Amino acid sequence: MSVTRLQKGDTLIEVLFAFAVLSLVIIGALTIMNQGTLASQRSLETTLVREEIDGQATTLRFLHDAYVTKFQPNATYATNTPAGQWATMVSKLSATSSTSFGGVTSCPTPPSGSFILDPTTATYQGVNAKLAPSTTFAQLVYNSSNVFTESDGVWIEGIRSTDVQTDPNKQNVTYIDFHINACWDAPGSGPPMTIGTIVRLYEPLN
Numbered sequence: 001m002s003v004t005r006l007q008k009g010d011t012l013i014e015v016l017f018a019f020a021v022l023s024l025v026i027i028g029a030l031t032i033m034n035q036g037t038l039a040s041q042r043s044l045e046t047t048l049v050r051e052e053i054d055g056q057a058t059t060l061r062f063l064h065d066a067y068v069t070k071f072q073p074n075a076t077y078a079t080n081t082p083a084g085q086w087a088t089m090v091s092k093l094s095a096t097s098s099t100s101f102g103g104v105t106s107c108p109t110p111p112s113g114s115f116i117l118d119p120t121t122a123t124y125q126g127v128n129a130k131l132a133p134s135t136t137f138a139q140l141v142y143n144s145s146n147v148f149t150e151s152d153g154v155w156i157e158g159i160r161s162t163d164v165q166t167d168p169n170k171q172n173v174t175y176i177d178f179h180i181n182a183c184w185d186a187p188g189s190g191p192p193m194t195i196g197t198i199v200r201l202y203e204p205l206n
Contacts, residue, residue: 045137055119071204089124093158098179101194107183110155118148134184153184
């Protein structure tokens with residue numbers, strides 16, 4: 001039996017075309033996988049940052065409630081108590097306006113008067129102390145001994161009320177708006193990621 005000479009293999013052009021199509025499919029699949037990974041990373045970071053902000057808000061309310069419970073006109077409070085931490089904190093408020101994140105291309109420097117709280121000890125960490133830009137995502141940093149060292153991309157601005165009360169029963173009512181801000185550079189995004197909330201707490205009447 002003779003072997004037919006009419007059987008043909010793939011031409012070079014057909015092989016190259018097949019490789020080109022396969023490359024496009026692989027590149028498309030890798031791109032989709034990468035986008036999914038970045039979206040998951042951003043979502044995880046957002047969740048973690050929200051927990052940091054919630055921790056700051058909860059600590060603010062705790063210190064405020066402790067102060068209101070112990071409040072007496074012209075009284076002083078031990079600095080190692082929650083009431084004393086609140087009194088120290090509000091005595092050092094100096095911010096006059098809140099940070100605006102509209103159209104920012106990089107995370108701003110916390111303005112003068114910004115501060116942070118350590119939720120693990122419910123303590124005020126001082127004005128303009130231990131605030132640093134975020135290196136990964138916005139978070140509070142602790143050392144190996146679980147001692148607070150710095151806040152990366154999270155800060156608080158306290159702004160006192162300036163409006164005049166017209167209700168005679170509320171002439172001495174004042175409040176403080178605590179703007180809790182977070183800013184960090186998320187993977188795969190151009191502008192920085194930002195999260196913020198406002199906690200309004202009323203000061204007791206004298």
